[in-house]
Amino acid sequence: MKTTSKLKQVTIRFAGDSGDGMQLTGTQFTHTTALAGNDLSTFPDFPAEIRAPAGTLYGVSGFQIQFGSNPIHTPGDEADVLVAMNPAALKTGLRYLRNNGIVIVNTDAFGDRNLRLAHYEENPLESPDLAGYQVFPVEMTRLTKDALEPVELSHKEKERAKNFFALGMIYWMYNRPLDATLDWIQQKFARKPEWAQANTLALKAGRNFAEATEIFTTSYQVDEAPIEAGIYRRISGNEAIALGFVSAGEQAGRSIFYGSYPITPASDVLQYMAQYKHFGVVSFQAEDEIAAVGATIGASFAGSIGVTATSGPGLALKGEFLGLAVMTELPLVVLDVQRSGPSTGMPTKTEQSDLFQAMFGRSGEAPVPVIAPQSPADCFWAAFEAVQVALEFMTPVIMLSDAYLANGAEPWKIPDLDKLPPVRARIVEAGTADFQPYRRDPETLARPWAIPGTPGLQHRLGGLEKQDGTGNVSYDPDNHQKMTEYRAEKIERVNRFVKPPELNGPESGEVLVVSWGSTFGSVLSAVEELRAEGHQSISFVNLRWVNPLPELLGQILPNFRKVLVPEINMGQLGNLIRARYLVDTVGHNLIKGQPLSVSGLKSAILKLLED
Amino acid sequence: MAKDLHTEGNGAALKENFATDQDVRWCPGCGDYAILAQMKKVLPELGIPQAKTVFISGIGCSSRFPYYINSYGFHTVHGRAPTIASGVKLANPELSVWIISGDGDGFSIGASHLMHLCRRNIDVNVVLFNNQIYGLTKGQYSPTSPLGKITKTTPFGSLDAPFNPLALVLGAGATFVARTVDRDTRHMAEIFRRAAAHKGTSFVEVYQNCNIFNDGAFAALTDPQTKLDNLLYLEDGQPLVYGGETRYGLKVEDLALSRFEAGEGQDGEAHLHRETGMPMAYLSMLAELNQVPGMPTPVGVFRNDNRPTYDAMVYDQIEAVTQRKGKGNLKELFITGDTWQVD
Numbered sequence A: 001m002k003t004t005s006k007l008k009q010v011t012i013r014f015a016g017d018s019g020d021g022m023q024l025t026g027t028q029f030t031h032t033t034a035l036a037g038n039d040l041s042t043f044p045d046f047p048a049e050i051r052a053p054a055g056t057l058y059g060v061s062g063f064q065i066q067f068g069s070n071p072i073h074t075p076g077d078e079a080d081v082l083v084a085m086n087p088a089a090l091k092t093g094l095r096y097l098r099n100n101g102i103v104i105v106n107t108d109a110f111g112d113r114n115l116r117l118a119h120y121e122e123n124p125l126e127s128p129d130l131a132g133y134q135v136f137p138v139e140m141t142r143l144t145k146d147a148l149e150p151v152e153l154s155h156k157e158k159e160r161a162k163n164f165f166a167l168g169m170i171y172w173m174y175n176r177p178l179d180a181t182l183d184w185i186q187q188k189f190a191r192k193p194e195w196a197q198a199n200t201l202a203l204k205a206g207r208n209f210a211e212a213t214e215i216f217t218t219s220y221q222v223d224e225a226p227i228e229a230g231i232y233r234r235i236s237g238n239e240a241i242a243l244g245f246v247s248a249g250e251q252a253g254r255s256i257f258y259g260s261y262p263i264t265p266a267s268d269v270l271q272y273m274a275q276y277k278h279f280g281v282v283s284f285q286a287e288d289e290i291a292a293v294g295a296t297i298g299a300s301f302a303g304s305i306g307v308t309a310t311s312g313p314g315l316a317l318k319g320e321f322l323g324l325a326v327m328t329e330l331p332l333v334v335l336d337v338q339r340s341g342p343s344t345g346m347p348t349k350t351e352q353s354d355l356f357q358a359m360f361g362r363s364g365e366a367p368v369p370v371i372a373p374q375s376p377a378d379c380f381w382a383a384f385e386a387v388q389v390a391l392e393f394m395t396p397v398i399m400l401s402d403a404y405l406a407n408g409a410e411p412w413k414i415p416d417l418d419k420l421p422p423v424r425a426r427i428v429e430a431g432t433a434d435f436q437p438y439r440r441d442p443e444t445l446a447r448p449w450a451i452p453g454t455p456g457l458q459h460r461l462g463g464l465e466k467q468d469g470t471g472n473v474s475y476d477p478d479n480h481q482k483m484t485e486y487r488a489e490k491i492e493r494v495n496r497f498v499k500p501p502e503l504n505g506p507e508s509g510e511v512l513v514v515s516w517g518s519t520f521g522s523v524l525s526a527v528e529e530l531r532a533e534g535h536q537s538i539s540f541v542n543l544r545w546v547n548p549l550p551e552l553l554g555q556i557l558p559n560f561r562k563v564l565v566p567e568i569n570m571g572q573l574g575n576l577i578r579a580r581y582l583v584d585t586v587g588h589n590l591i592k593g594q595p596l597s598v599s600g601l602k603s604a605i606l607k608l609l610e611d
Numbered sequence B: 001m002a003k004d005l006h007t008e009g010n011g012a013a014l015k016e017n018f019a020t021d022q023d024v025r026w027c028p029g030c031g032d033y034a035i036l037a038q039m040k041k042v043l044p045e046l047g048i049p050q051a052k053t054v055f056i057s058g059i060g061c062s063s064r065f066p067y068y069i070n071s072y073g074f075h076t077v078h079g080r081a082p083t084i085a086s087g088v089k090l091a092n093p094e095l096s097v098w099i100i101s102g103d104g105d106g107f108s109i110g111a112s113h114l115m116h117l118c119r120r121n122i123d124v125n126v127v128l129f130n131n132q133i134y135g136l137t138k139g140q141y142s143p144t145s146p147l148g149k150i151t152k153t154t155p156f157g158s159l160d161a162p163f164n165p166l167a168l169v170l171g172a173g174a175t176f177v178a179r180t181v182d183r184d185t186r187h188m189a190e191i192f193r194r195a196a197a198h199k200g201t202s203f204v205e206v207y208q209n210c211n212i213f214n215d216g217a218f219a220a221l222t223d224p225q226t227k228l229d230n231l232l233y234l235e236d237g238q239p240l241v242y243g244g245e246t247r248y249g250l251k252v253e254d255l256a257l258s259r260f261e262a263g264e265g266q267d268g269e270a271h272l273h274r275e276t277g278m279p280m281a282y283l284s285m286l287a288e289l290n291q292v293p294g295m296p297t298p299v300g301v302f303r304n305d306n307r308p309t310y311d312a313m314v315y316d317q318i319e320a321v322t323q324r325k326g327k328g329n330l331k332e333l334f335i336t337g338d339t340w341q342v343d
């Protein structure tokens, strides 16, 4: 007797060997889930090694998805279901599984060799290791091969279809139709009919097995979530960033120059940008980080929209050139996809520890605006806004994404092209009388952009201090004071241009949570869950523009008994707020290469409520 | 896509004066003045308007140069002018781009960028002022200072083997490579003209006297008494002959250039210099010649080869991809992959 029960939200983690096709399985499940009308968020967990040996713990590839009938802001702290294709996947995956969670294992992969590679002394399926979980052992490899009897492929090849068998089972468990995946298989393997047949049979066999077998007694229904109408696609942070830059270039009517040097986790963006030549994008893989930013500044000087990207160590190398860009007041966007540091650190793991570097990592007084996207889809808008501000204020802008946003994905509502905001460049036309390279716009304090090739506007830029207005070299003490103040004030005025952050909750109360960038989703989930549990006196603000700090912050900070600043660093935003507003902030600082967990955040907020 | 700069003004000389109103601040007697004067003389002859000319420099005495030329200019970061210049040229291939650098700027802190510029063959002109010393920081040895050189940081003599600038850029693939000397103004002007005319990375080494910290480093090449015995003028299709009272010829023997006294009518025995299509073996012999005791210093054009420039290829590729895919359309780009509609 099978029953169906309703769930509000579910987190599933698919885990297997790098060669088991777990990313594909996860992506297919995600697309079908999106079509079913759920809200969702996903995160892949790739091995750091390029070709890790099969069966090893460090060769495990994971894919986590949280979906629900209510708004979903994170890929989930803990999985409700773990699909483990081999012992290594089980061992590493259990860490993410909640107590009494469901484990579906491919028992055929639990031979001696794989057990040894996963450092299991005895078979965990026969030991008390899994006592606290609901375990569903399935002979996935054998069942797949049986189902693929009529297909003309070798035994080894048939085994490779077992991920579709697993997917079929999960589709049954969550009452999902197979159509979208079947269509995909037909398209993908149009030229390899035996593979199309194999994967189709495996998918159906998995679903039929789950339906027929007595192991599975319950299937689950997750209803549609209230989602704004529109056309959606799933997008990762790095993909969204590339689209944001291209869109801003199109809106400005100027080509994007994207100069970068490969570095994890920012390289994807260079790979995407290199594909957009038909948008007039010039992508340039430079010889090093310094050359990448140098060429980009050169391109900005010559009238392109200069964009460069890196991660923490590369930002350190770019520091001197950023000083030049501040001094010469050229538009430039510097994307830093942050990773765990210092030094090489943990290059594939996330962290928010470059905020100080973005704020202060240059010689002299060299302020720049800093924007931090708050979700994978928001990476599109953050990239777009970074270009807008760079052009509007003639300044380098640093965009702080991170490894979590870079690889995480969520539904992105495809923007209406007519509603994309304008992107304005402050270009001086030929024939402008009395042109001065450092004559500032009274509103924004931006200097004009006079592009080489324009007759009559020849001028010389450089790193030496400039005389106000003329831009000639100046060592005058009062002029230096004045220009330093202009450069600082100009950045403060970015606040007049950008949308202020939203305050979620009342303007005064017990606890105010102030976060920035990618922790948005976790903090929002924590705050919403606490409110649902009856704790009303919590407010929340997430900063996208971290520099300049929004005026709102100064107004509301004194209205709260406690201010919590959760960050994946040792307290960098907390320090900025303390210094600026003399407020005794409390940190929630975890630096483990992982996103902040919702449960951890809830405890931290609760503790302050009770203090 | 890029227009040919040299025909745009019908090749006719412009009346523009490339001087700026800024005071020139080099030490009196510095070799830099002569280079600036020749550049200002040559630029109007090129037929490229000021507005399409860009001078880019790094840091050092030579790098003040852009402030003194009425074109677009950019005084950038120590050693990094090639990177900025690459970006300028890639953003707008219609600009005529000059890089002004020195031996410290170009061969110490920025050596790698110069090599990569040459290998890419971006169509820019590099003028490298080699004075074999750090001038702006007041007299430390540079990567082209000779072994044993006594300077403020090498009071007992330098232990650092110097770079051979031309061997480096030839090896890195620069397609136009030449050398000239600050006091030889007509020769310098001609080399600048030819560098400007060349499509691809042009590299010109100018031996420049720093009369404050390294006076006389090139005296043997500029002193009228010794000059002719020490300079070998390279000319395309002409024999390698030089000398004052005694005339010498050079011929290739055992993979090296060897010298002989060339009597009346014996020039023909000397090796004929060719700028184009010559193997590295020959170019290395020339580049290393003045390191051999008793041998002259070649000046003139070492190499003048043609291969596609990176900047032209970038735009050719953009055009080809655009033709194949059609002009980029944001809507299509957004709706890529699996999409779904929520009502």
Ligand code: SF4
Pocket: B025, B026, B027, B029, B030, B031, B032, B061, B131, B135, B136, B209, B210, B211, B212, B213
């Ligand atoms: S220090 Fe030497 S190179 Fe520099 S300006 Fe003076 S003479 Fe010229």
